[in-house]
Amino acid sequence: MAADPGARILREGRIVIVGASLAGLRAAETLRAEGFAGELTLIGDEPYEPYDRPPLSKSVLLGMASPLHTELPHRREIAARWRLGVPAAGLDLAAGRVRLADGDEVEYDRLLIATGVRARPWPNEEEARLDGVCVLRTRDDAADLYRRLKSGPGRVFVIGGGFAGSEIASACRGMGLPVTVAERAGAPLVGALGGVVAAVAADLQLENGVDLRTHVTVTGLEGEAANRVRAVHLSDESTVEADVVVVSLGSLRNTEWLAGSGLGAGPRGIACDAGCRAFDVRGIVTDDVFVAGDVARSPHALFGYQFLSLEHWGNAVAQAETAAHNMVCASADRRPHLWMPAFWSSMFGVSIKSVGVPLMGDQVMVTQGSLAERRFVAVYGHQGRVVAAVSFDNTRWLEFYARQIERGAPFPVEFPTTDRRPEGRRPVPAGFPDPSLPTHGATVTLTGYSPADRQLVFHPARP
Numbered sequence: 074m075a076a077d078p079g080a081r082i083l084r085e086g087r088i089v090i091v092g093a094s095l096a097g098l099r100a101a102e103t104l105r106a107e108g109f110a111g112e113l114t115l116i117g118d119e120p121y122e123p124y125d126r127p128p129l130s131k132s133v134l135l136g137m138a139s140p141l142h143t144e145l146p147h148r149r150e151i152a153a154r155w156r157l158g159v160p161a162a163g164l165d166l167a168a169g170r171v172r173l174a175d176g177d178e179v180e181y182d183r184l185l186i187a188t189g190v191r192a193r194p195w196p197n198e199e200e201a202r203l204d205g206v207c208v209l210r211t212r213d214d215a216a217d218l219y220r221r222l223k224s225g226p227g228r229v230f231v232i233g234g235g236f237a238g239s240e241i242a243s244a245c246r247g248m249g250l251p252v253t254v255a256e257r258a259g260a261p262l263v264g265a266l267g268g269v270v271a272a273v274a275a276d277l278q279l280e281n282g283v284d285l286r287t288h289v290t291v292t293g294l295e296g297e298a299a300n301r302v303r304a305v306h307l308s309d310e311s312t313v314e315a316d317v318v319v320v321s322l323g324s325l326r327n328t329e330w331l332a333g334s335g336l337g338a339g340p341r342g343i344a345c346d347a348g349c350r351a352f353d354v355r356g357i358v359t360d361d362v363f364v365a366g367d368v369a370r371s372p373h374a375l376f377g378y379q380f381l382s383l384e385h386w387g388n389a390v391a392q393a394e395t396a397a398h399n400m401v402c403a404s405a406d407r408r409p410h411l412w413m414p415a416f417w418s419s420m421f422g423v424s425i426k427s428v429g430v431p432l433m434g435d436q437v438m439v440t441q442g443s444l445a446e447r448r449f450v451a452v453y454g455h456q457g458r459v460v461a462a463v464s465f466d467n468t469r470w471l472e473f474y475a476r477q478i479e480r481g482a483p484f485p486v487e488f489p490t491t492d493r494r495p496e497g498r499r500p501v502p503a504g505f506p507d508p509s510l511p512t513h514g515a516t517v518t519l520t521g522y523s524p525a526d527r528q529l530v531f532h533p534a535r536p
């Protein structure tokens with residue numbers, strides 16, 4: 074359906090949310106808070122109500138929290154019909170119907186798609202079915218992996234040195250388990266933070282007893298007679314025996330169910346405008362289908378109107394709230410989604426946080442602290458502007474740099490600071506891998522520029 078410039082306020086009728094996780098729940102709460110009193114349906118492929126995913130690779134694996142008790146709190150009563158454990162299988166835009174895998178159909182007046190991502194599986198299906206080969210994305214995944222780690226395997230092998238893979242390695246060392254990490258790039262986290270900062274992450278792993286293998290790929294997983302994994306073969310012709318293999322190769326966006334629907338959906342996500350309205354395959358914005366969370370691709374005014382796909386907890390919440398607001402209000406009251414990208418992780422006793430989009434940076438400079446001391450802030454620049462900042466155990470400056478990004482502050486950073494060391498006096502290449510090559514660990518995906526890649530200025534009409 075093409076965009077309706079006079080879109081009506083929706084207080085009654087039917088709203089369907091496909092995706093019963095963080096974004097779906099927060100959108101449902103916002104709809105009720107905004108006065109929607111009609112029929113509200115949430116559809117989810119897992120049999121559980123929304124739960125929190127970040128603890129799964131941190132406190133759950135360490136036994137500090139149960140995967141069965143990570144439910145997200147409900148901020149208000151949503152009076153919704155839950156269709157859980159049955160994934161969406163198709164969408165009829167013209168009829169306004171979502172088809173479920175069990176053959177049922179759910180009609181809507183407005184639709185929010187918040188289907189998120191899933192773990193990328195090991196590509197060899199036979200090897201992926203070996204007992205002991207795991208992924209980590211869902212609550213069931215976490216429960217299974219924790220059980221295996223608790224049993225005391227002789228060695229854990231992690232394929233991929235991104236944030237999730239590094240957090241899993243950290244949990245293994247925290248449990249005293251031998252762990253090997255294989256990363257095709259030169260260091261863990263290089264796809265997310267660039268080579269300069271990733272070198273610090275590599276040192277962290279090595280000093281905490283991780284057997285870190287870089288510039289290698291896994292060529293095969295070997296099983297034994299009982300169909301259990303026993304060894305991992307690498308591209309350097311070495312072999313590592315392992316009882317548990319965790320595949321941490323990033324994520325896949327859940328868009329396959331939209332094939333043939335007419336929406337602009339594909340492997341990179343679902344394209345939408347700044348107000349979270351989905352585009353159809355002709356590039357025309359719809360006015361009854363909205364998108365939020367990890368599955369969305371939307372332009373961001375602070376970053377050259379680049380279309381960003383953000384796998385961030387805070388972005389899922391903020392975008393869901395914006396989408397829900399825009400679904401039920403008049404056109405004149407709609408607002409854009411302009412959340413500042415922010416991300417956090419913890420591993421080997423170090424807190425890592427970021428604001429902005431480090432992946433856009435072609436240069437980086439250390440503005441506070443020292444890489445050698447592993448307590449620092451690194452600021453990234455692109456085309457003479459500050460675009461991101463990353464901190465290791467030094468978060469107090471991040472709010473300041475978020476404001477610098479918002480105002481388009483110049484890069485290199487010009488102001489003096491009291492704790493800047495000699496290594497931070499001038500920028501150096503950030504060291505991101507060739508973007509045409511696959512890497513692990515990025516939490517932001519750059520997916521193309523808007524044709525309107527310019528700052529718009531509106532002038533009042535002359536009499």
